[in-house]
Amino acid sequence: MAMDRVIEKKRKPLWQWMLIAAAVVSVLWLAWGMLADASIRTYRLPQEQTTIASVQFGAFEDITPIRGTIQPLNSVFLDAVDGGVVDAVLVEEGSFVEAGQPLLQLSNTDLRLNVARNDTSITEQLNNLSNISNTLETTKLNTERQLIEVEYRIQVLERQERRQLQLVNDNLVSREQYEAIVDELAYQRRVLENSKARQMLEERIRGDRQAQIALQVEKLEENLALSQSSFENLLVRAPIAGQLTSLPVEVGENKIRGQRLGQIDVVEQYKIVAQVDEYYVTRVAAEQSARFTLDGKPYLARVIKVYPEITDGTFEVDLVFEGAAPGNLRRGQTLQLDLTLGNPVESLLLPLGGFLQDTGGNWVFVVDANGEYATRRDIRTGRRNSRYLEITDGLESGERVITSSYSQMIEMERIQLTP
Secondary structure, rough: OOOOOOOOOOOOOHHHHHHHHHHHHHHHHHHHHHHHHHOOOOOEEHHHHHOOOHHHHEEEEEEEEEEEEEEEEEEEEEEEOOEEEEEEEEOOOEEEOOOOOOEEEEEEEEEEEHHHHHHHHHHHHHHHHHHHHHHHHHHHHHHHHHHHHHHHHHHHHHHHHHHHHHHOOOOOOOOOHHHHHHHHHHHHHHHHHHHHHHHHHHHHHHHHHHHHHHHHHHHHHHHHHHHHHHHHOOEEEEEEEEEEEEOOOOOOEOOOOEEEEEEEEEEEEEEEEEEEEEEEEEEOOOOOOEEEEEEOOEEEEEEEEEEEOOOOOOOEEEEEEOOOOOOOOOOOOEEEEEEOOOOOOEEEEEEEOOHHHHOOOEEEEEOOOOEHHHEEEEEEEEEEEOOOOEEEEEOOOOOEEEEEOOOOOOOOOOEEOOO
C-alpha cells in the first residue's frame, strides 16, 4: 500500500509580501485621511458666491475717506438779551445785512419800568454824592476864610505892639495895655497854627473822600449806561456784516431772555466740518491735508482743528481750503474727501472686503493652489485705507484670500469651493 507523501507548501516570494504591505499602508493612509477630513469643520460654498483677491506688494497710501459739510468759517448768533414781544421784523431771512443794521424790534413793559426806576435811583444817588462833594468844598472855603481872618488879626496886633512899645517907653500908656496886646498876639498865633493843622487834616480827608466819590460816581454812571443800554437792546441790530441765514421769529411772538433769535454768517469764507471714524482718533492732527474732486476739478484742504469728543463712533474736524476754493459753494453742501494720515510706504497689501467686519483683520481663509479649498489662517495687520489692508505677518505675496463676508463661516476651519 503506497504511503502518502507530505507536500511542502511553497512560501510566497518577498515581492508579494512587499506588495501586500504597500496595499495595507495605502488603505490605512486613505482611511486616516478620510477620518481627518471628517474631523475638520468644512463649509461647502459655490465659487460664484465668493470674492477672491490676491495679496501683493504695493504703495500703501495712508488715507481715510471722510464726508464733510460746507459751513461758514465765522458765524455770529443773535440772542435775546432781555427778551420781549416781537413788534416788527425789519429784515427778511436770507438777506445780506450790514453791521449795526436794525433787524428786530422788541417791546418789554417790565423792562421799561425797571429802567425808569433804576434811572431815578441812580440819579438820586448821584445828587447825594454831588451834595457831599459841595459840602467838602464849602468846608474848605470856610477854613481858608478863618485863616485869612486870623492872619489879618495877627498883622494888626503886630502893628499895635510896635506902637504900644514906643508909648510904654515914653510912659504915655500903661504897661498893662501893652501886655494885653502881647498876650492877644500870642493867642492869635497859636490859633493860626491850629487852623493850619486843621486845614491839612481836612485836605487829607477831603482828598480821600473825593476819590471815593469819584469812584462811586463812575460806577453809578456805568450802571446808568447799562440800564439805558438794556432798553436799547430791545432793538436788535446786526453785530457784523454778512448773510442773515436764520431768523425764525414772528410778529407777536414772545422771546425769553437768552433765546436764540437768528444767525449771521460771513459768506466770504467757508470751512469743511467732517466726521472721522473713532479708529483714527490718535492719528488725526492739525495741518494734515485732504483732497477731493468737485465738478471734475481737484482741490486741497487742510485740517485746522480736531475736536476730541467722540459721538456715535465718530469725532469732528474742521478743514479750510488750500489755494483757490470751489465756486458757488452753498452752506450745508456735502463733500467726499480723502484725508492723508501719512506718506506712501511699500507694503504687503490685501484688498478690503466684508471679511474685515467678521474677523477684525485677525484671520482669513487662504485658497490653496488648486483652488478647491480655503483654509483658515491667523494674520497680523497694520494700517488700512479705503482700498487696502496692510499685512504685517501671516501672508505672502501672490497668495489668494477670500475677501467676501464670513458671516456664515466664522466657526469653520476650511471652506470647500464647489463649481
